[in-house]
Amino acid sequence: MDNSVLIKRAYNKCLIFSMLMIIPASLASIIDSIFIGSLVGPVGTAAYGLIMPTSIIINAISLLLGNGGITLYLDHVGKGEKEQANRNFTAVVLIGFILSVILAALGFAGSDAIVAGLGAKGDKAYLLSDGSAYMKGIMLSVVPNMVSGVMDRYIRMDGDDSIVLCGTLGMGVSNAVLDYVLGKAYGMWGIGLATFICYLIYLGIMCLHFLKKSNNLFFVRPAGWVHEIGEAAKSGSSSAMMRVCQAVGMMIGNTIILSYGAENLAGATIRNCVAALFIFLSMGIEMATMLLAGMFYGERDKNELVKLMKKSVLTEIVLMLILSAAVFFFARPFAAIFTHDGGILEISVVALKWYAVSLPLSILAETLQYIYQGIHNNFMANFISIMKNLVLYVISIVVMTKMIGVTGYWASSLTVAAALLILIVVCVFVHNGSFPKTGSGWLMLKPDFEENFQAVWSFSIRDNAGDVVKISRELQHFCEENGVDKKRAFKLALAAEEMAGNIVQHAFKKGGMNCVDMCAQIKKNGEVSLRIRDNGRSFNPVSYVNHKKDDDITADIGIKMTQKITKAMDYRFIGGLNNLLITV
């Protein structure tokens, strides 16, 4: 059997799941905007656009805790430290809850001041009433939003994707119904209140996971929580920083466009909502690309990385060209969904056409950002994000509006994308000493990254112990046939039997689509490695120590033996797959 079974499955799963996850979230934002446009009017749409950065900031705090926390949680789970993993879960959720209550209380009480601070003052003070009413509802939703935003990552990693998906769909549907009912009765306050109720529903559905027998998440006494939170914040700071840059950039952009009139801010809000409608398509591809890039990077497989980059870029460009054409030629019908005001409709059509023109270029830079993130080039990933969302965005808007007025604001989406691509090329030039002529040039990998392979052996097995022995024998034979000395061939075969046997015996759920992918590589420098990938429960054999069984010499003997006979072992849990790299 070919050894790419798990990769294909993980890619498709990630692609579909990322798309499904983002559809309801995009719809929620779009539905809010549609109901505000039809039930409240242009002032409501402008006020909604003014408040958008606040939601992004709340999301940044969720990311800070959630993304950082889950990294540590998986580390604990991988080491078999169940108690420590649940302490991490408890500490992160508890801090998320406390922070959200404080933020919600402050935001609710100070909603007038915040909305005024975002631009609803002076001759734009007429935006304050609608903005503040909506802000109050949004602030109420901070508690269920942040708690569920932190919790859903843990629940997904606990193997319950389906409940997260159900929750997201439930939230999307209830949002549409409640927006209509409450928006009609209470205007902006009603639509904000609907958001609060929707997040409560989402959180409620998430909590059903704790009733399941398969649940491994428990609230325990949060000892050592300061350390856990500190480490989580450190680990999640990169994702959070990207959101903060986006929020700050949007706030500055809103202030500038508002100076040209609230109708232009309403037009920008409609453009952003249409963008959200399509973002799920590119996000699915980008998340799957990041997942695979991380795996191939870990395996030092440059050819696969280049192939992946070309495939993702090509797919994104084709997709975005189709979407760009659709947005460009159907800008008016799209905009008409969000507003019935003739003036705002015309502004939105112009904004959408500029957005459509910039889409292919900006998506190219975005795909590169996710690939860099996948191959652990955090500098480039953060650089692209900060430039795109803040530095280039603000510079471009300021310069372009000064030069050609409000049209400069709409055209800046194109100039940002073009300038960003030029900057990336400059970075590649500085790093490589030449312009990127080939796919690998763009990746900016270290010179010693590429290691030539003399021979490669790959195989996939299902949950059958007999197959484990069979592949161990074949692997030993393969190594000896390709010039590897008997001792190392023995060790690699032994590591394969012990590790794959452990997976088949302990990691798989009964009746699941279980699979172990194995790939052995003999390099020209004589190094021999074995990569084992499986879709069983998360387990890190590299740092696993079971102190409870110290007096039993046969306890975990396979793991202990492999740890000692191998030259190096590296473990990563990526995209729901265990990835173990063994070198002898």
Next chain:
Amino acid sequence: MSINKMQNGTTLTIEYEGRLDTTTAPELETEVKASIEGIKELIFDFKNLEYISSAGLRVLLSCQKIMNKQGTMEIRNVNDTVMEVFDVTGFSDILTIRK
């Protein structure tokens, strides 16, 4: 895999050839347990043992536990690679091994 058993009075010598892994270890265990009654000296000759995994080690430990009650057990002619497995697992401390 082949198992060759030779009994001389209360001494049982087992010559094992091939791989001692998850599939073959249960066969060795069955063969040993069928002949071990009344044996005071159990000898494993591993001159032709090519490979041993944790499943094989478990069988050896199980035999050692039986022989602790009725006599002695010795492992002979172990090659360097198999010896390394005995060493890293701590089995060389609890089994009597002659290279």
